[in-house]
Amino acid sequence: MDTKKIKLPHGIPGHNLGQIEREVPADEPPAWPVNDELKHVGKRVKRTDAEAKVTGAAKFTSDIQLPGMLYGRMLRSDYPHAKIRSIDMSAAEKHPGVYAVHIFKNVVGMAQPADDDAAGEYPDIKFAGQPIAGVAALTTEIAEEALDLIKVDYEYLPFVVDLEEAQKPEAPLVFTTNVEQDDAGGGGGGDTGLKTVGNVRGPSTSSFYGGPRGDLEKGFEEADTILEQTYRTQVQTHCSLETHGVVVDWKPDNVTIYASTQNTKNVRDEFAEVFDLPKSQVRVIQEYMGGGFGAKHSLGNFGVMAGYLAKKSGRPIKLMLDRREEHISSGNRPNSIHYLKIGARKDGKLTAIQQRSYGTAGVGLGAGVGRIAQIMYESPNFSTEQYDVFTHAGPGAAWRAPGNVQGCYGLEQAMDELAEKLNLDPIALRDVTDTSEIRKVERHRGAETFKWSRRKLPASDPGLIKKGLGMAQSHWPRIVHIDSTAEVRAFRDGAVEIRSAVQDIGTGTKTVLSQVVAEELGLKPEDITVRIGDTLFPDGPPSGGSIVTGSITPPARNAAYKLKLQLFDQVASKLETDASKLAVDDGQIMSTEDPSKKIAFKEALKEMRTGQISATASRSDDYGGFMVGNAIAYGGLGSVQFAEVSVDTETGFVKVEKIVAVHSCGRPINITQIENQINGGVIQGLGYALYEDRVMDNETGHQMNSNFDQYKMPLSLEIPDIEILIVEDYSGRSSTDAYGIGEPANIATAAAVANAVYNAIGTRIFEIPITPEKVLRALNKV
């Protein structure tokens, strides 16, 4: 491969900005300077679809209406553990307005209980809410009437839904053999090949950061201080405004699926596999998305059901879940009991970290505490043992920074405790043991904005309502999805389009792509039509793991660059210059040597020999070569969050007054959208810290709060002043050097709040959500 050497910005402006020389493929575009010197990238560009969303013109999956469309609904088990002796569908089938019924022989798709002992005709029931059968009818109401007519003969079996109860030897078993489950396309899943004993599977001891290191015993011997503590987190459910759902339109030679998904490509592949179709005959469209936080990577069992109902009825099927189904069956953030033992020397250097965790993803896998403890701090000796505990409850799924949010809650409180034990300021302790340059800058810029120096000793605020300040930090890997392709087209009528199957999960991917292409072509973002979320276009990355921006913006830029060169070739002779001497700026193509030689970009398009030109580019390895296997996950996105709370020591209520969130995502592309993401991440973090909790009834195995009334999320009055600092962090790894921000925004919030609560009341609360009950208990008032 031909290569060339280019110099790229490297480092943090205002701190250590310099340049780095990299050898890159010869057809890569020249390096962009820092954002200050760019026109559209790094600016506050308005969302391309803001107007469509505000006016209601935007059509979400739940808005799709097709001629002859039927509505699908699913019958779900109302018992957490049972064998099905028989199912009688006859009355449902005969119900007027019903066009198709289907019984799951196997439950496949996301939310699948691994079907180890399903030897019979029907799947074993392993959680209350597990889908059993489906009905397609003229209206949702008729479909629901038909569901009531289905007769299921159950053999009820004992069950367990509590994390600790499930670990006891006498607990009813969820699975009777070793369990392996497919990773549901970017979410959930767990290590393969681990043993299951009783309901406990594991331990998982390694990650892409490696396995255990050093010698724990020696590490603890070298420590001046050892901290040993157990932290607990709850199950948090996904609360996207738009529920999971699909519309399946099965035509003889082509199936079109409208899906509320964060992964069009994966939905296509799963559908093709389940129904044994060529992938090319399955088209998945996601034009607009009403939220997804990790649980929408897959076709889902509802998507499989919609497929069967469409096939059987010969009509398009819309199957959207309702809010209860969303809570009980479509994924959640597993809970955790997280044990940490940390050894430190007097100066704050860590000597050893030992970690052990148990969590339940219900019938699913993936209840770990992430890898923050392994990577964020320097500790020569480290081990982790992470166990999945099966319970008869709905499956976990990826949830914004899976594992890391649980892990950070424990680790960052432990660091806070350790700082106090060592008589160090929490920031000073991290300065000693955290080698990340970006987090160091973030800590100190954040501390200044937040006025960290006003932090007082724990519980020193007089009065009943005590203020407290706390901070926590996080790490998220820079993950890149190699199978990411973008095509840029230009048309004789002046239109410029970018096309990719990548979907906009709602964060503003469309706008980001328009900025990148506009920057490269010397046009305005509004000149670029963005056509994405459709598998007719080249495959893009999944919207998960903060992967999208880092994966798709370099191909977008590179395709635009290639297209620009094609256009230069076409206009060079007309401008009586060499194509290599041409440049774009402000809607013009001009000679760099003689600015009078120029033509408007749109004029140049009009004069093209063909009706359109096109260029395609795919993500390749990072500049500098960081690819491992089929992915790039190297280095981290740092973030530091500060929280100010007031705690009412009589009522036990915690109010978050202020959050300062300091974040980096490489080269920021759209400042407003990044701020939107951070606001959302912080607010979800507050929900996790203070309010949200899936309440399971141990006696009946049902979730008691499967609605927005009783499942508490932060609403308008709960949202504090959130101040955001974005730190540019150039690493010269791709033609855009940009990364995502979705996951990092959510990781540190709960720990920062918990540390602030400790600072306020002087008593640490080891379990979230920090409800009045827990505060009053901690203060010995209950």
Added chain:
Amino acid sequence: MNKFSWYNAKSVEEALQEVNATVSEALSPKSPEAPAVFKSGGVDLLDLMKEGLVKPHKIININQIEGLDKITYDKKDGLRMGANATLAQIEAHPQIKETYLALHQAVAHAGTPQLRTMASLGGNLAQRTRCWYFRSIHHECLRKGSGTCFARDGENEYHAIMKNGACASVHASSVATALLAFDARVEIQNSKGKKNEVNLADFFVAPGDDSSRENILEADELITAVMVPPTSSKMRSYYMKQGARESYDWALADVAVVAEMSGTTCKKASVALGAAAPVPLLSKPAAQALEGKILDEATASSTAEAAMKGATPLAKNGYKVPLFKSIIKRTILAIA
């Protein structure tokens, strides 16, 4: 949700001819085959229907009955609020804010602005408990005709801390808390055209007396108005509520205090507690602890203690006792 027919009633009389069940009857085993129930704002009914707990065949919309939302105030006669008056109307009423502050505060903290625009006063008083076992189609609880209260030994963090021996649910209305402290009366009309007045305290039914209902309303009865006695210039009131969140939430604890003052001394008081028991409660011990006392920190504390003396918290709601004590104290100090 099931299919149903819709009937717009033009008058109370007409509505009472069409109805055949209270919502409580419609969700019980005693339900008529084709239940026809009232709907005013529809806030509670819609929730119960969405959960599949009530499947009315006919909904009698009383929301358009002329004059039933009228609010009148007279210094001598007091306040009269039509049953269809929305919480938003009550909240915006200047004389209610001036004269019955605790009522204004209770209304202003109920639900959300959107809900208050729909929610009617009558519906608010007649709404069913938010106990999550009661609201779950999967739990045949005591209130739905079985012998079991799941909450007593189950997930009871939001449940009753007093009078919770049979059923641990709490009444959902926080407007009732304030109205109770003001000694409000409820006007009820029956299908024979007869109007009855009852004290609000007698309107509510404890589960020990009849677990299938939360109030005395019969199928052929409709709340037509709520009356609040006039106040004197010596009366002061205050209301406080603490929910799990500040925005849009039910009370974990709420309290209304109405006190007749003589200088700094409280001559006569009434203290109402919401979310403490299956019915809104007037706390006699609390009122006694206030009467004849100067309203200061010590009185406020001893009143809070007195109010909570008989508390019988369950495994997960013990925190509600200090929570109640705190807001009772603060409410009294706000009056002082």
